[in-house]
Amino acid sequence: MPLDDLTVFLDEHEDEVVEEFRKQVVSEHGHFRGVVHLLGKAMYRLVVGYFRSQISHEDIKQLAYKVAHEGNQAEISIGEFVYSVCLGRKLVLDLFQKGSFPPFTLVSAMIKTNECFDMFLVHAVSQYTTLKDNDLEEKKLFIERSHKDRLTILGQMASSFVHEFRNPLTSIIGFSRLLKEDFPSLPYVDIIENELYQLNYRVSQFLLVSKKGVIHQKKEIFSIYKLFEEILSFLYPNIVDVNAHINSYIDPAFMLNGYRDEMKQVLINIISNALDALHKKAGHKEVVIEAFQNGKTATITIANNGAPISSDFLPVIFEPFFTTKELGTGIGLYVCKEIIERHGGTIMCESSEEQTIFSMKFQGTGLPAKL
Incomplete structure:
Protein backbone atom coordinates (compact mmCIF):
# COMPACT_ATOMS: atom_id res chain seq x y z
CA MET A 1 0.00 0.00 0.00
CA GLU A 144 8.77 45.06 42.54
CA ARG A 145 6.63 48.08 41.63
CA SER A 146 4.08 47.15 44.30
CA HIS A 147 6.88 46.70 46.82
CA LYS A 148 8.38 50.10 45.96
CA ASP A 149 4.96 51.74 46.18
CA ARG A 150 4.46 50.14 49.57
CA LEU A 151 7.84 51.41 50.76
CA THR A 152 7.06 54.90 49.47
CA ILE A 153 3.71 55.02 51.27
CA LEU A 154 5.18 53.61 54.48
CA GLY A 155 8.06 56.07 54.20
CA GLN A 156 5.67 59.00 53.85
CA MET A 157 3.55 57.75 56.76
CA ALA A 158 6.63 57.17 58.91
CA SER A 159 8.07 60.59 58.08
CA SER A 160 4.81 62.36 58.89
CA PHE A 161 4.30 60.46 62.13
CA VAL A 162 7.92 60.69 63.26
CA HIS A 163 8.21 64.44 62.72
CA GLU A 164 5.10 64.95 64.86
CA PHE A 165 6.49 62.57 67.46
CA ARG A 166 9.99 64.00 67.58
CA ASN A 167 9.09 67.52 68.72
CA PRO A 168 7.69 66.52 72.13
CA LEU A 169 10.40 63.84 72.45
CA THR A 170 13.13 66.49 72.03
CA SER A 171 11.47 68.59 74.74
CA ILE A 172 11.30 65.63 77.14
CA ILE A 173 14.99 64.79 76.56
CA GLY A 174 15.91 68.43 77.23
CA PHE A 175 13.91 68.59 80.46
CA SER A 176 15.35 65.25 81.64
CA ARG A 177 18.84 66.75 81.28
CA LEU A 178 17.79 69.82 83.30
CA LEU A 179 16.25 67.56 85.93
CA LYS A 180 19.50 65.60 86.17
CA GLU A 181 21.53 68.81 86.56
CA ASP A 182 19.23 70.25 89.23
CA PHE A 183 18.79 66.97 91.13
CA PRO A 184 21.89 64.82 90.42
CA SER A 185 21.00 62.33 93.18
CA LEU A 186 17.42 61.79 91.97
CA PRO A 187 16.94 58.03 91.34
CA TYR A 188 15.97 56.62 87.96
CA VAL A 189 16.85 59.79 85.99
CA ASP A 190 19.74 57.94 84.25
CA ILE A 191 17.37 55.14 83.25
CA ILE A 192 14.80 57.61 81.93
CA GLU A 193 17.47 59.47 79.95
CA ASN A 194 18.87 56.25 78.46
CA GLU A 195 15.41 55.04 77.42
CA LEU A 196 14.69 58.40 75.80
CA TYR A 197 17.91 58.16 73.80
CA GLN A 198 16.95 54.65 72.68
CA LEU A 199 13.55 55.94 71.60
CA ASN A 200 15.16 58.83 69.74
CA TYR A 201 17.41 56.31 67.98
CA ARG A 202 14.37 54.32 66.78
CA VAL A 203 12.75 57.52 65.56
CA SER A 204 15.90 58.32 63.56
CA GLN A 205 15.66 54.90 61.91
CA PHE A 206 12.19 55.65 60.60
CA LEU A 207 13.33 59.05 59.36
CA LEU A 208 16.11 57.42 57.36
CA VAL A 209 13.71 54.89 55.83
CA SER A 210 11.61 57.82 54.60
CA LYS A 211 14.77 59.30 53.01
CA LYS A 212 14.14 62.60 54.80
CA GLY A 213 16.55 62.24 57.67
CA VAL A 214 19.61 63.55 55.83
CA ILE A 215 18.26 66.70 54.18
CA HIS A 216 19.97 69.14 56.55
CA GLN A 217 23.10 67.09 57.23
CA LYS A 218 26.55 67.94 55.98
CA LYS A 219 29.44 65.58 55.45
CA GLU A 220 32.35 65.80 57.84
CA ILE A 221 35.60 63.96 58.49
CA PHE A 222 35.35 62.21 61.86
CA SER A 223 37.28 59.72 63.97
CA ILE A 224 35.93 56.16 64.04
CA TYR A 225 37.92 55.54 67.23
CA LYS A 226 36.15 58.36 69.09
CA LEU A 227 32.81 57.34 67.61
CA PHE A 228 33.17 53.81 69.02
CA GLU A 229 34.11 55.23 72.42
CA GLU A 230 30.90 57.24 72.43
CA ILE A 231 28.80 54.26 71.26
CA LEU A 232 30.20 51.80 73.79
CA SER A 233 29.57 54.33 76.56
CA PHE A 234 25.99 54.76 75.34
CA LEU A 235 25.45 50.97 75.20
CA TYR A 236 27.16 50.28 78.52
CA PRO A 237 23.90 49.42 80.39
CA ASN A 238 23.03 46.85 77.68
CA ILE A 239 26.55 45.38 77.78
CA VAL A 240 26.36 44.97 81.58
CA ASP A 241 22.86 43.49 81.34
CA VAL A 242 24.06 40.83 78.88
CA ASN A 243 27.35 40.34 80.77
CA ALA A 244 29.28 40.50 77.49
CA HIS A 245 33.00 41.08 77.01
CA ILE A 246 33.83 43.76 74.44
CA ASN A 247 37.22 43.38 72.75
CA SER A 248 38.02 46.27 70.42
CA TYR A 249 40.96 46.76 68.07
CA ILE A 250 40.44 50.15 66.45
CA ASP A 251 43.04 52.15 64.57
CA PRO A 252 43.16 55.60 66.27
CA ALA A 253 44.04 57.16 62.88
CA PHE A 254 40.94 55.72 61.16
CA MET A 255 38.98 58.69 59.77
CA LEU A 256 35.81 58.55 57.67
CA ASN A 257 34.26 61.19 55.43
CA GLY A 258 30.48 61.15 55.77
CA TYR A 259 27.50 61.63 58.07
CA ARG A 260 28.63 60.99 61.65
CA ASP A 261 25.16 60.53 63.15
CA GLU A 262 24.20 58.03 60.43
CA MET A 263 27.34 55.93 60.99
CA LYS A 264 26.69 56.08 64.71
CA GLN A 265 23.24 54.65 64.07
CA VAL A 266 24.68 51.82 61.96
CA LEU A 267 27.22 50.78 64.56
CA ILE A 268 24.74 51.01 67.45
CA ASN A 269 22.31 48.82 65.50
CA ILE A 270 24.85 46.11 64.70
CA ILE A 271 26.36 46.03 68.21
CA SER A 272 22.85 45.96 69.74
CA ASN A 273 21.98 42.99 67.49
CA ALA A 274 25.18 41.28 68.61
CA LEU A 275 24.21 41.77 72.26
CA ASP A 276 20.72 40.41 71.53
CA ALA A 277 22.32 37.29 70.01
CA LEU A 278 24.33 36.79 73.20
CA HIS A 279 21.42 37.29 75.60
CA LYS A 280 20.47 33.61 76.01
CA LYS A 281 23.95 32.18 75.48
CA ALA A 282 25.54 30.27 78.35
CA GLY A 283 29.22 30.66 79.15
CA HIS A 284 31.63 33.19 77.66
CA LYS A 285 29.94 35.98 75.70
CA GLU A 286 32.07 38.11 73.45
CA VAL A 287 31.79 40.93 70.92
CA VAL A 288 34.94 41.66 68.91
CA ILE A 289 35.23 45.00 67.11
CA GLU A 290 37.97 45.67 64.56
CA ALA A 291 38.44 48.86 62.53
CA PHE A 292 41.48 49.62 60.41
CA GLN A 293 42.64 51.29 57.21
CA ASN A 294 44.90 49.76 54.60
CA GLY A 295 45.78 52.24 51.89
CA LYS A 296 42.60 53.34 50.11
CA THR A 297 40.49 50.64 51.77
CA ALA A 298 38.98 50.76 55.26
CA THR A 299 37.27 47.88 57.07
CA ILE A 300 35.04 47.64 60.15
CA THR A 301 34.03 44.21 61.48
CA ILE A 302 31.75 43.43 64.41
CA ALA A 303 31.65 39.77 65.47
CA ASN A 304 29.85 37.90 68.24
CA ASN A 305 29.90 34.29 69.40
CA GLY A 306 26.14 34.07 69.97
CA ALA A 307 23.44 32.07 68.21
CA PRO A 308 24.14 31.82 64.45
CA ILE A 309 21.90 33.28 61.75
CA SER A 310 20.25 30.57 59.66
CA SER A 311 21.76 30.11 56.19
CA ASP A 312 18.20 30.48 54.82
CA PHE A 313 17.97 33.97 56.32
CA LEU A 314 21.41 35.31 55.35
CA PRO A 315 20.44 36.31 51.78
CA VAL A 316 17.47 38.40 53.01
CA ILE A 317 18.54 39.93 56.34
CA PHE A 318 19.12 43.32 54.69
CA GLU A 319 15.68 43.33 53.03
CA PRO A 320 13.14 45.83 54.46
CA PHE A 321 10.64 44.46 57.00
CA PHE A 322 12.45 41.12 57.39
CA THR A 323 12.99 40.24 61.03
CA THR A 324 13.41 37.18 63.23
CA LYS A 325 12.67 39.14 66.40
CA GLU A 326 9.22 38.82 67.94
CA LEU A 327 8.88 42.60 68.33
CA GLY A 328 11.29 43.66 65.58
CA THR A 329 10.41 46.21 62.90
CA GLY A 330 12.62 44.68 60.21
CA ILE A 331 14.08 48.04 59.18
CA GLY A 332 17.30 48.13 61.25
CA LEU A 333 19.66 46.25 58.92
CA TYR A 334 17.90 47.66 55.87
CA VAL A 335 18.71 51.18 57.12
CA CYS A 336 22.30 50.10 57.88
CA LYS A 337 22.77 48.90 54.30
CA GLU A 338 21.29 52.13 52.91
CA ILE A 339 23.64 54.23 55.03
CA ILE A 340 26.76 52.20 54.25
CA GLU A 341 26.05 52.38 50.52
CA ARG A 342 25.44 56.12 50.82
CA HIS A 343 29.00 56.32 52.16
CA GLY A 344 30.35 54.44 49.14
CA GLY A 345 30.76 51.22 51.10
CA THR A 346 29.44 47.67 51.24
CA ILE A 347 28.13 45.54 54.10
CA MET A 348 27.88 41.76 54.33
CA CYS A 349 27.25 39.10 56.93
CA GLU A 350 28.78 35.67 57.53
CA SER A 351 27.51 33.32 60.21
CA SER A 352 28.59 29.95 61.59
CA GLU A 353 28.24 28.03 64.85
CA GLU A 354 31.44 29.75 66.08
CA GLN A 355 30.61 33.38 65.28
CA THR A 356 28.57 35.87 63.27
CA ILE A 357 30.51 38.65 61.54
CA PHE A 358 29.21 41.86 60.01
CA SER A 359 31.82 43.40 57.70
CA MET A 360 31.75 46.95 56.31
CA LYS A 361 34.23 48.07 53.68
CA PHE A 362 34.84 51.61 52.43
CA GLN A 363 37.03 52.88 49.65
CA GLY A 364 37.37 56.04 47.64
CA THR A 365 34.42 58.34 48.42
CA GLY A 366 34.04 57.21 52.00
CA LEU A 367 37.61 58.11 52.96
CA PRO A 368 39.09 61.59 53.35
CA ALA A 369 41.60 62.70 50.76
CA LYS A 370 44.14 63.52 53.46
CA LEU A 371 44.28 62.32 57.04
Whole structure:
Protein backbone atom coordinates (compact mmCIF):
# COMPACT_ATOMS: atom_id res chain seq x y z
CA MET A 1 0.00 0.00 0.00
CA PRO A 2 1.67 3.30 -1.08
CA LEU A 3 2.18 6.33 1.20
CA ASP A 4 -0.80 8.14 -0.36
CA ASP A 5 -3.05 5.36 0.79
CA LEU A 6 -1.67 5.78 4.30
CA THR A 7 -2.81 9.41 4.39
CA VAL A 8 -6.30 8.26 3.34
CA PHE A 9 -6.14 5.82 6.24
CA LEU A 10 -5.24 8.69 8.56
CA ASP A 11 -8.19 10.75 7.27
CA GLU A 12 -10.58 7.87 7.99
CA HIS A 13 -9.43 7.50 11.60
CA GLU A 14 -9.08 11.17 12.55
CA ASP A 15 -12.18 11.43 14.76
CA GLU A 16 -11.30 8.18 16.54
CA VAL A 17 -7.72 9.27 17.38
CA VAL A 18 -8.68 12.83 18.37
CA GLU A 19 -11.39 11.52 20.71
CA GLU A 20 -8.98 9.03 22.30
CA PHE A 21 -6.47 11.86 22.73
CA ARG A 22 -9.11 14.01 24.42
CA LYS A 23 -10.12 11.22 26.84
CA GLN A 24 -6.57 10.41 27.92
CA VAL A 25 -5.42 14.01 28.38
CA VAL A 26 -8.52 15.07 30.32
CA SER A 27 -8.15 11.94 32.47
CA GLU A 28 -4.56 12.92 33.37
CA HIS A 29 -4.99 16.71 33.46
CA GLY A 30 -8.60 17.78 34.00
CA HIS A 31 -8.01 21.53 33.64
CA PHE A 32 -6.77 20.84 30.07
CA ARG A 33 -10.40 20.27 29.07
CA GLY A 34 -10.96 23.63 27.36
CA VAL A 35 -8.23 23.32 24.70
CA VAL A 36 -7.48 19.63 24.47
CA HIS A 37 -9.81 18.85 21.55
CA LEU A 38 -8.41 21.74 19.47
CA LEU A 39 -4.85 20.74 20.31
CA GLY A 40 -5.44 17.11 19.33
CA LYS A 41 -7.07 18.06 16.05
CA ALA A 42 -4.34 20.58 15.19
CA MET A 43 -1.55 18.03 15.75
CA TYR A 44 -3.37 15.35 13.78
CA ARG A 45 -4.00 17.62 10.78
CA LEU A 46 -0.36 18.71 11.02
CA VAL A 47 0.83 15.14 10.48
CA VAL A 48 -1.57 14.53 7.62
CA GLY A 49 -0.56 17.78 5.91
CA TYR A 50 3.12 16.97 6.37
CA PHE A 51 2.63 13.53 4.79
CA ARG A 52 1.02 15.19 1.76
CA SER A 53 3.74 17.86 1.55
CA GLN A 54 1.09 20.52 2.05
CA ILE A 55 2.82 21.85 5.21
CA SER A 56 6.36 23.27 5.25
CA HIS A 57 8.83 23.52 8.10
CA GLU A 58 7.83 27.19 8.51
CA ASP A 59 4.16 26.17 8.74
CA ILE A 60 5.05 23.72 11.52
CA LYS A 61 6.92 26.47 13.35
CA GLN A 62 4.03 28.93 13.09
CA LEU A 63 1.49 26.34 14.24
CA ALA A 64 3.76 25.38 17.15
CA TYR A 65 3.92 29.07 18.18
CA LYS A 66 0.15 29.39 17.95
CA VAL A 67 -0.49 26.25 20.01
CA ALA A 68 2.13 27.31 22.59
CA HIS A 69 0.42 30.70 22.91
CA GLU A 70 -3.00 29.11 23.44
CA GLY A 71 -1.56 26.65 25.97
CA ASN A 72 0.09 29.46 27.88
CA GLN A 73 -3.15 31.47 27.85
CA ALA A 74 -4.90 28.43 29.32
CA GLU A 75 -2.17 28.33 32.05
CA ILE A 76 -1.07 24.81 31.14
CA SER A 77 2.37 23.91 32.51
CA ILE A 78 5.16 23.04 30.11
CA GLY A 79 5.27 19.51 31.53
CA GLU A 80 1.61 18.95 30.71
CA PHE A 81 2.14 20.46 27.28
CA VAL A 82 5.02 18.09 26.44
CA TYR A 83 3.01 15.16 27.79
CA SER A 84 0.11 15.97 25.48
CA VAL A 85 2.33 16.26 22.37
CA CYS A 86 4.08 12.97 23.18
CA LEU A 87 0.69 11.32 23.69
CA GLY A 88 -0.45 12.60 20.27
CA ARG A 89 2.68 11.09 18.67
CA LYS A 90 2.07 7.74 20.39
CA LEU A 91 -1.57 7.54 19.26
CA VAL A 92 -0.61 8.22 15.62
CA LEU A 93 2.17 5.60 15.71
CA ASP A 94 -0.18 3.09 17.37
CA LEU A 95 -2.72 3.74 14.62
CA PHE A 96 -0.19 2.70 11.97
CA GLN A 97 0.09 -0.71 13.63
CA LYS A 98 -3.62 -1.32 13.00
CA GLY A 99 -3.28 -0.92 9.22
CA SER A 100 -2.08 -3.53 6.75
CA PHE A 101 1.00 -1.65 5.60
CA PRO A 102 4.15 -3.23 4.20
CA PRO A 103 7.26 -2.85 6.42
CA PHE A 104 8.90 -0.27 4.12
CA THR A 105 5.82 1.97 4.08
CA LEU A 106 5.40 1.58 7.85
CA VAL A 107 9.03 2.50 8.60
CA SER A 108 8.88 5.53 6.26
CA ALA A 109 5.62 6.65 7.92
CA MET A 110 7.10 6.35 11.42
CA ILE A 111 10.24 8.31 10.43
CA LYS A 112 8.15 11.07 8.84
CA THR A 113 5.80 11.21 11.83
CA ASN A 114 8.69 11.50 14.29
CA GLU A 115 10.30 14.16 12.14
CA CYS A 116 7.09 16.20 12.13
CA PHE A 117 6.47 15.85 15.88
CA ASP A 118 10.13 16.59 16.74
CA MET A 119 10.08 19.86 14.79
CA PHE A 120 6.73 20.81 16.29
CA LEU A 121 7.88 20.00 19.83
CA VAL A 122 11.18 21.91 19.57
CA HIS A 123 9.49 25.08 18.31
CA ALA A 124 6.54 24.76 20.69
CA VAL A 125 8.66 24.19 23.81
CA SER A 126 11.03 27.01 22.83
CA GLN A 127 8.13 29.44 22.37
CA TYR A 128 6.35 28.12 25.45
CA THR A 129 9.47 28.72 27.55
CA THR A 130 9.81 32.25 26.17
CA LEU A 131 6.18 33.03 26.96
CA LYS A 132 6.45 31.64 30.48
CA ASP A 133 9.67 33.60 31.10
CA ASN A 134 7.99 36.78 29.88
CA ASP A 135 5.04 36.14 32.18
CA LEU A 136 7.37 35.61 35.14
CA GLU A 137 9.29 38.78 34.31
CA GLU A 138 6.05 40.77 34.14
CA LYS A 139 4.93 39.35 37.49
CA LYS A 140 8.35 40.13 38.98
CA LEU A 141 8.19 43.72 37.73
CA PHE A 142 4.66 44.06 39.11
CA ILE A 143 5.75 42.75 42.51
CA GLU A 144 8.77 45.06 42.54
CA ARG A 145 6.63 48.08 41.63
CA SER A 146 4.08 47.15 44.30
CA HIS A 147 6.88 46.70 46.82
CA LYS A 148 8.38 50.10 45.96
CA ASP A 149 4.96 51.74 46.18
CA ARG A 150 4.46 50.14 49.57
CA LEU A 151 7.84 51.41 50.76
CA THR A 152 7.06 54.90 49.47
CA ILE A 153 3.71 55.02 51.27
CA LEU A 154 5.18 53.61 54.48
CA GLY A 155 8.06 56.07 54.20
CA GLN A 156 5.67 59.00 53.85
CA MET A 157 3.55 57.75 56.76
CA ALA A 158 6.63 57.17 58.91
CA SER A 159 8.07 60.59 58.08
CA SER A 160 4.81 62.36 58.89
CA PHE A 161 4.30 60.46 62.13
CA VAL A 162 7.92 60.69 63.26
CA HIS A 163 8.21 64.44 62.72
CA GLU A 164 5.10 64.95 64.86
CA PHE A 165 6.49 62.57 67.46
CA ARG A 166 9.99 64.00 67.58
CA ASN A 167 9.09 67.52 68.72
CA PRO A 168 7.69 66.52 72.13
CA LEU A 169 10.40 63.84 72.45
CA THR A 170 13.13 66.49 72.03
CA SER A 171 11.47 68.59 74.74
CA ILE A 172 11.30 65.63 77.14
CA ILE A 173 14.99 64.79 76.56
CA GLY A 174 15.91 68.43 77.23
CA PHE A 175 13.91 68.59 80.46
CA SER A 176 15.35 65.25 81.64
CA ARG A 177 18.84 66.75 81.28
CA LEU A 178 17.79 69.82 83.30
CA LEU A 179 16.25 67.56 85.93
CA LYS A 180 19.50 65.60 86.17
CA GLU A 181 21.53 68.81 86.56
CA ASP A 182 19.23 70.25 89.23
CA PHE A 183 18.79 66.97 91.13
CA PRO A 184 21.89 64.82 90.42
CA SER A 185 21.00 62.33 93.18
CA LEU A 186 17.42 61.79 91.97
CA PRO A 187 16.94 58.03 91.34
CA TYR A 188 15.97 56.62 87.96
CA VAL A 189 16.85 59.79 85.99
CA ASP A 190 19.74 57.94 84.25
CA ILE A 191 17.37 55.14 83.25
CA ILE A 192 14.80 57.61 81.93
CA GLU A 193 17.47 59.47 79.95
CA ASN A 194 18.87 56.25 78.46
CA GLU A 195 15.41 55.04 77.42
CA LEU A 196 14.69 58.40 75.80
CA TYR A 197 17.91 58.16 73.80
CA GLN A 198 16.95 54.65 72.68
CA LEU A 199 13.55 55.94 71.60
CA ASN A 200 15.16 58.83 69.74
CA TYR A 201 17.41 56.31 67.98
CA ARG A 202 14.37 54.32 66.78
CA VAL A 203 12.75 57.52 65.56
CA SER A 204 15.90 58.32 63.56
CA GLN A 205 15.66 54.90 61.91
CA PHE A 206 12.19 55.65 60.60
CA LEU A 207 13.33 59.05 59.36
CA LEU A 208 16.11 57.42 57.36
CA VAL A 209 13.71 54.89 55.83
CA SER A 210 11.61 57.82 54.60
CA LYS A 211 14.77 59.30 53.01
CA LYS A 212 14.14 62.60 54.80
CA GLY A 213 16.55 62.24 57.67
CA VAL A 214 19.61 63.55 55.83
CA ILE A 215 18.26 66.70 54.18
CA HIS A 216 19.97 69.14 56.55
CA GLN A 217 23.10 67.09 57.23
CA LYS A 218 26.55 67.94 55.98
CA LYS A 219 29.44 65.58 55.45
CA GLU A 220 32.35 65.80 57.84
CA ILE A 221 35.60 63.96 58.49
CA PHE A 222 35.35 62.21 61.86
CA SER A 223 37.28 59.72 63.97
CA ILE A 224 35.93 56.16 64.04
CA TYR A 225 37.92 55.54 67.23
CA LYS A 226 36.15 58.36 69.09
CA LEU A 227 32.81 57.34 67.61
CA PHE A 228 33.17 53.81 69.02
CA GLU A 229 34.11 55.23 72.42
CA GLU A 230 30.90 57.24 72.43
CA ILE A 231 28.80 54.26 71.26
CA LEU A 232 30.20 51.80 73.79
CA SER A 233 29.57 54.33 76.56
CA PHE A 234 25.99 54.76 75.34
CA LEU A 235 25.45 50.97 75.20
CA TYR A 236 27.16 50.28 78.52
CA PRO A 237 23.90 49.42 80.39
CA ASN A 238 23.03 46.85 77.68
CA ILE A 239 26.55 45.38 77.78
CA VAL A 240 26.36 44.97 81.58
CA ASP A 241 22.86 43.49 81.34
CA VAL A 242 24.06 40.83 78.88
CA ASN A 243 27.35 40.34 80.77
CA ALA A 244 29.28 40.50 77.49
CA HIS A 245 33.00 41.08 77.01
CA ILE A 246 33.83 43.76 74.44
CA ASN A 247 37.22 43.38 72.75
CA SER A 248 38.02 46.27 70.42
CA TYR A 249 40.96 46.76 68.07
CA ILE A 250 40.44 50.15 66.45
CA ASP A 251 43.04 52.15 64.57
CA PRO A 252 43.16 55.60 66.27
CA ALA A 253 44.04 57.16 62.88
CA PHE A 254 40.94 55.72 61.16
CA MET A 255 38.98 58.69 59.77
CA LEU A 256 35.81 58.55 57.67
CA ASN A 257 34.26 61.19 55.43
CA GLY A 258 30.48 61.15 55.77
CA TYR A 259 27.50 61.63 58.07
CA ARG A 260 28.63 60.99 61.65
CA ASP A 261 25.16 60.53 63.15
CA GLU A 262 24.20 58.03 60.43
CA MET A 263 27.34 55.93 60.99
CA LYS A 264 26.69 56.08 64.71
CA GLN A 265 23.24 54.65 64.07
CA VAL A 266 24.68 51.82 61.96
CA LEU A 267 27.22 50.78 64.56
CA ILE A 268 24.74 51.01 67.45
CA ASN A 269 22.31 48.82 65.50
CA ILE A 270 24.85 46.11 64.70
CA ILE A 271 26.36 46.03 68.21
CA SER A 272 22.85 45.96 69.74
CA ASN A 273 21.98 42.99 67.49
CA ALA A 274 25.18 41.28 68.61
CA LEU A 275 24.21 41.77 72.26
CA ASP A 276 20.72 40.41 71.53
CA ALA A 277 22.32 37.29 70.01
CA LEU A 278 24.33 36.79 73.20
CA HIS A 279 21.42 37.29 75.60
CA LYS A 280 20.47 33.61 76.01
CA LYS A 281 23.95 32.18 75.48
CA ALA A 282 25.54 30.27 78.35
CA GLY A 283 29.22 30.66 79.15
CA HIS A 284 31.63 33.19 77.66
CA LYS A 285 29.94 35.98 75.70
CA GLU A 286 32.07 38.11 73.45
CA VAL A 287 31.79 40.93 70.92
CA VAL A 288 34.94 41.66 68.91
CA ILE A 289 35.23 45.00 67.11
CA GLU A 290 37.97 45.67 64.56
CA ALA A 291 38.44 48.86 62.53
CA PHE A 292 41.48 49.62 60.41
CA GLN A 293 42.64 51.29 57.21
CA ASN A 294 44.90 49.76 54.60
CA GLY A 295 45.78 52.24 51.89
CA LYS A 296 42.60 53.34 50.11
CA THR A 297 40.49 50.64 51.77
CA ALA A 298 38.98 50.76 55.26
CA THR A 299 37.27 47.88 57.07
CA ILE A 300 35.04 47.64 60.15
CA THR A 301 34.03 44.21 61.48
CA ILE A 302 31.75 43.43 64.41
CA ALA A 303 31.65 39.77 65.47
CA ASN A 304 29.85 37.90 68.24
CA ASN A 305 29.90 34.29 69.40
CA GLY A 306 26.14 34.07 69.97
CA ALA A 307 23.44 32.07 68.21
CA PRO A 308 24.14 31.82 64.45
CA ILE A 309 21.90 33.28 61.75
CA SER A 310 20.25 30.57 59.66
CA SER A 311 21.76 30.11 56.19
CA ASP A 312 18.20 30.48 54.82
CA PHE A 313 17.97 33.97 56.32
CA LEU A 314 21.41 35.31 55.35
CA PRO A 315 20.44 36.31 51.78
CA VAL A 316 17.47 38.40 53.01
CA ILE A 317 18.54 39.93 56.34
CA PHE A 318 19.12 43.32 54.69
CA GLU A 319 15.68 43.33 53.03
CA PRO A 320 13.14 45.83 54.46
CA PHE A 321 10.64 44.46 57.00
CA PHE A 322 12.45 41.12 57.39
CA THR A 323 12.99 40.24 61.03
CA THR A 324 13.41 37.18 63.23
CA LYS A 325 12.67 39.14 66.40
CA GLU A 326 9.22 38.82 67.94
CA LEU A 327 8.88 42.60 68.33
CA GLY A 328 11.29 43.66 65.58
CA THR A 329 10.41 46.21 62.90
CA GLY A 330 12.62 44.68 60.21
CA ILE A 331 14.08 48.04 59.18
CA GLY A 332 17.30 48.13 61.25
CA LEU A 333 19.66 46.25 58.92
CA TYR A 334 17.90 47.66 55.87
CA VAL A 335 18.71 51.18 57.12
CA CYS A 336 22.30 50.10 57.88
CA LYS A 337 22.77 48.90 54.30
CA GLU A 338 21.29 52.13 52.91
CA ILE A 339 23.64 54.23 55.03
CA ILE A 340 26.76 52.20 54.25
CA GLU A 341 26.05 52.38 50.52
CA ARG A 342 25.44 56.12 50.82
CA HIS A 343 29.00 56.32 52.16
CA GLY A 344 30.35 54.44 49.14
CA GLY A 345 30.76 51.22 51.10
CA THR A 346 29.44 47.67 51.24
CA ILE A 347 28.13 45.54 54.10
CA MET A 348 27.88 41.76 54.33
CA CYS A 349 27.25 39.10 56.93
CA GLU A 350 28.78 35.67 57.53
CA SER A 351 27.51 33.32 60.21
CA SER A 352 28.59 29.95 61.59
CA GLU A 353 28.24 28.03 64.85
CA GLU A 354 31.44 29.75 66.08
CA GLN A 355 30.61 33.38 65.28
CA THR A 356 28.57 35.87 63.27
CA ILE A 357 30.51 38.65 61.54
CA PHE A 358 29.21 41.86 60.01
CA SER A 359 31.82 43.40 57.70
CA MET A 360 31.75 46.95 56.31
CA LYS A 361 34.23 48.07 53.68
CA PHE A 362 34.84 51.61 52.43
CA GLN A 363 37.03 52.88 49.65
CA GLY A 364 37.37 56.04 47.64
CA THR A 365 34.42 58.34 48.42
CA GLY A 366 34.04 57.21 52.00
CA LEU A 367 37.61 58.11 52.96
CA PRO A 368 39.09 61.59 53.35
CA ALA A 369 41.60 62.70 50.76
CA LYS A 370 44.14 63.52 53.46
CA LEU A 371 44.28 62.32 57.04
